[in-house]
Amino acid sequence: MHDYSVAELAQGLREGRFSSVEVTRAHLQRIAALDERFNSFISVDESAALAEAEQADARRAAGEASALTGVPIAHKDIFCTRGLRTSCGSKMLDNFVPPYDATVVSRLREAGAVTLGKTNMDEFAMGSSNETSYYGAVRNPWDTDAVPGGSSGGSAAAVAARLAPAATGTDTGGSIRQPAACCGITGIKPTYGRVSRLGMVAFASSLDQGGPMARSAEDCALLLNAMAGHDPLDSTSSTRDTQDYTAQLERDLSGLRIGLPTQYFGEGLSAATAACVQDALRELQARGATLVDVSLPHSELTVPTYYIIAPAEASTNLSRYDGVRYGHRCEDPQDLLDLYTRTREEGFGDEVKRRILVGTYALSAGYYDAYYKKAQQVRRLIRQDFLDCFEQVDIIAGPTTPGPAFALGAKSDDPVSMYLEDVYTLAVNLAGLPAMSVPAGLVEGMPVGLQLIGQHFDEARLLNVAHQFQQATDWHLRAPGGID
Numbered sequence: 001m002h003d004y005s006v007a008e009l010a011q012g013l014r015e016g017r018f019s020s021v022e023v024t025r026a027h028l029q030r031i032a033a034l035d036e037r038f039n040s041f042i043s044v045d046e047s048a049a050l051a052e053a054e055q056a057d058a059r060r061a062a063g064e065a066s067a068l069t070g071v072p073i074a075h076k077d078i079f080c081t082r083g084l085r086t087s088c089g090s091k092m093l094d095n096f097v098p099p100y101d102a103t104v105v106s107r108l109r110e111a112g113a114v115t116l117g118k119t120n121m122d123e124f125a126m127g128s129s130n131e132t133s134y135y136g137a138v139r140n141p142w143d144t145d146a147v148p149g150g151s152s153g154g155s156a157a158a159v160a161a162r163l164a165p166a167a168t169g170t171d172t173g174g175s176i177r178q179p180a181a182c183c184g185i186t187g188i189k190p191t192y193g194r195v196s197r198l199g200m201v202a203f204a205s206s207l208d209q210g211g212p213m214a215r216s217a218e219d220c221a222l223l224l225n226a227m228a229g230h231d232p233l234d235s236t237s238s239t240r241d242t243q244d245y246t247a248q249l250e251r252d253l254s255g256l257r258i259g260l261p262t263q264y265f266g267e268g269l270s271a272a273t274a275a276c277v278q279d280a281l282r283e284l285q286a287r288g289a290t291l292v293d294v295s296l297p298h299s300e301l302t303v304p305t306y307y308i309i310a311p312a313e314a315s316t317n318l319s320r321y322d323g324v325r326y327g328h329r330c331e332d333p334q335d336l337l338d339l340y341t342r343t344r345e346e347g348f349g350d351e352v353k354r355r356i357l358v359g360t361y362a363l364s365a366g367y368y369d370a371y372y373k374k375a376q377q378v379r380r381l382i383r384q385d386f387l388d389c390f391e392q393v394d395i396i397a398g399p400t401t402p403g404p405a406f407a408l409g410a411k412s413d414d415p416v417s418m419y420l421e422d423v424y425t426l427a428v429n430l431a432g433l434p435a436m437s438v439p440a441g442l443v444e445g446m447p448v449g450l451q452l453i454g455q456h457f458d459e460a461r462l463l464n465v466a467h468q469f470q471q472a473t474d475w476h477l478r479a480p481g482g483i484d
């Protein structure tokens, strides 16, 4: 049962071939039996999951089911879940049990999806390897000595290892797409504002966006249908109508123009990864697409721009963790300053502290114009590069990452090399665009991803292209060995 996709589970439930309780129990049993190897979950509440599954079965019996009713999924531990700890991978929130659900969680619950548990992640979503989690590193199901990518590495590993058919993730600079690529699954970061951020622990508010991670584009579309839409409680969420993300999946690709940015195929990209991406592009060409060379001239500025803006926003967002209202509090504070400093010293890990220092510096009087303001100006140019390309093409394609997943520990002492892991994904967040990663091949037995970047609010087209690619290939159906 664990090999079924979301679409197959939905169909089986609809036809009464199995119940939600059976499906949920099967996944809980796999988590209990296998997750010791991967560490992909931080919290699992078996009895709550089974109770939700019973409710889903009752709802179906009463004729009130929708597409996802009874399908079990996992949530990244950045989404607030009422009554279930939401740690964000940090000691700071190790004891935090939210009194409310994030909008993403409540929408999926209303659709009838069952919550299996909360997945591991880099602390406060800062990282590309899942090694900064307070709860320990996640291991890649394809090779347990390799990282799963980050920061949604627990979600990616859980889906790849068939512990959950789908999971939620968040992407501030690549955290849905990069782990999806590293674990051989499919993930989509929607347009900024398409999915509500309410109840999603904030990292960099102008970049953060939640989205689905699953094994296929079709499954991502099913989840996005439930997740997307305006939320009056999130002032940055878009009021634009959503699309039916499954409606265009079967559209054929003739006439589709795909832009290939020269900057995404140059130095830094491993030759074997480039070969997989080229094969994937040929496949899309065979299905009727035309390939067009395009340029994103400000590409080399994306890493420095992101690493000013994201830490700046993080430093202000994380100022709320002061030991006063919720989260970690140091023992016996001597006075208010001692409370603040020891709480934050004890509660945050090294990478989070590094970001707070960089961000505070970039925002401080005297440096604001030189760093933060300048970065915002460059961000505008980066966004314009994409808009110029979209005058000529419908979507943009390239690699998701420079190479396959690296060994655990390989980059943990070298922040800059870790930051370069996201060299092809960061610009999308700076521009607010939707983008996805689709499994596109194996390099020495490890998965690599094809990245597809769309125009603002054109998620349906991206999912269509990805689905057509998955009709022609079987990379998304490959599973890591040793997990049966």
Ligand code: GLN
Pocket (backbone or CB within 6 Å): 125, 126, 127, 128, 150, 151, 170, 171, 172, 173, 174, 175, 176, 203, 310, 422
């Ligand atoms: N790896 C990037 C960072 O550490 C992106 C993380 C993310 O998308 N949450 O900032």
